[in-house]
Amino acid sequence: MNAIKALRILMTLAICVIAVMVGTALWDHYMLSPWTRDGRVRADVVAIAPDVAGLIADIPVHDNEYVHKGDLLMRIDDKRYQMAVDQAEAALKAADVERHLRKQEAARRAKLDSLVISKENRETTSSQAAAADAKYDAAQAALDVAKLNLERTEIHAPVDGYVTNFTAQVGDYASVGKPVLALINAHSYYILGYFEETKLPRVRAGDPVRIHMMDGEELTGRVQSVPRGITDQNDTVGRSMLANVNPTYNWVRLAQRIPVRISIDDLEHHPLIAGQTCTVVIKPGKQDTKQAAAAPAG
Amino acid sequence: MPREFALSGILFPSLIVVFVIAAAVTWIIDGLMARANLHRYVWHPPLFRLALFACLFGAGGLLLY
Numbered sequence: 001m002n003a004i005k006a007l008r009i010l011m012t013l014a015i016c017v018i019a020v021m022v023g024t025a026l027w028d029h030y031m032l033s034p035w036t037r038d039g040r041v042r043a044d045v046v047a048i049a050p051d052v053a054g055l056i057a058d059i060p061v062h063d064n065e066y067v068h069k070g071d072l073l074m075r076i077d078d079k080r081y082q083m084a085v086d087q088a089e090a091a092l093k094a095a096d097v098e099r100h101l102r103k104q105e106a107a108r109r110a111k112l113d114s115l116v117i118s119k120e121n122r123e124t125t126s127s128q129a130a131a132a133d134a135k136y137d138a139a140q141a142a143l144d145v146a147k148l149n150l151e152r153t154e155i156h157a158p159v160d161g162y163v164t165n166f167t168a169q170v171g172d173y174a175s176v177g178k179p180v181l182a183l184i185n186a187h188s189y190y191i192l193g194y195f196e197e198t199k200l201p202r203v204r205a206g207d208p209v210r211i212h213m214m215d216g217e218e219l220t221g222r223v224q225s226v227p228r229g230i231t232d233q234n235d236t237v238g239r240s241m242l243a244n245v246n247p248t249y250n251w252v253r254l255a256q257r258i259p260v261r262i263s264i265d266d267l268e269h270h271p272l273i274a275g276q277t278c279t280v281v282i283k284p285g286k287q288d289t290k291q292a293a294a295a296p297a298g
Numbered sequence: 299m300p301r302e303f304a305l306s307g308i309l310f311p312s313l314i315v316v317f318v319i320a321a322a323v324t325w326i327i328d329g330l331m332a333r334a335n336l337h338r339y340v341w342h343p344p345l346f347r348l349a350l351f352a353c354l355f356g357a358g359g360l361l362l363y
Binding site: 004279 | 302348360
């Protein structure tokens with residue numbers, strides 16, 4: 001009877017101990033290991049804005065199309081800019097004629113005796129010749145500007161990428177510096193994992209990462225870098241230049257989230273959409289941290 | 299198994315599923331033990347049940363993640 005009683009107590013206590021151990025392991029794993037459901041796919045977006053104003057004459061690309069660096073995205077009606085070049089060319093010609101005239105005048109007067117012509121007159125003509133020279137240079141520069149403007153009526157892709165949210169239409173008026181389309185750099189996709197502050201001690205640059213997309217796809221990557229600053233939400237100024245401090249509870253606090261930048265190993269593996277949600281799991285392996293530490297030295 | 303499952307567009311942690319399964323398995327094991335009269339080897343049945351559930355849930359969660 002005593003043996004059974006001892007067995008009863010022993011068995012119950014044993015399973016309790018196992019339960020505590022397993023429970024602690026799960027708690028550690030779930031609450032402390034660096035993973036987050038709050039991950040976002042990000043990409044660099046170039047806001048394409050025309051450098052010259054005008055009516056949009058031609059749009060050879062379509063929404064969501066892949067374009068290579070240098071491809072024509074949009075052409076602005078260039079008639080006015082063509083005319084500006086013609087005008088600048090004419091002005092240059094006029095300046096050239098003027099320059100020659102003043103030069104000849106100055107040369108002729110330089111040769112004349114001071115009995116025939118006053119020193120003042122000679123100086124004036126030589127100054128006029130120099131001014132005409134400068135005017136010619138200015139006309140040349142104006143022509144260059146006009147040519148550049150004409151060139152800039154064609155907007156080319158600055159990077160390989162995807163045209164996105166393209167709403168411009170042929171006939172729209174494009175203003176200088178006002179973006180008309182977004183070009184997503186195709187080689188720039190990365191992941192931002194928003195990690196709680198509490199999990200940051202286990203996040204190290206170089207750690208391998210598994211990325212679970214919401215659509216079920218799985219990617220691999222590496223921790224690229226941990227930022228060194230986020231905005232302090234209390235650091236705002238109210239209307240009368242006084243500090244605007246949010247009230248908080250003394251009892252409970254919420255860990256803020258830090259955006260950790262993660263590079264993706266194989267960008268071609270799966271078509272990514274900037275803004276997609278994903279789960280980010282960092283695997284801080286001891287071997288990998290050793291390798292990462294050894295890499296800069298070697 | 300993914301870390302979350304979708305229910306009409308809302309994603310829940312898979313740990314909920316593990317929880318339900320662990321509870322069901324605990325209930326079945328408890329029933330079997332009662333039938334085999336194994337409870338006489340247990341000192342404190344409710345404590346035992348709780349510990350059993352914690353073991354199953356913890357093991358399932360660790361396997362999943």
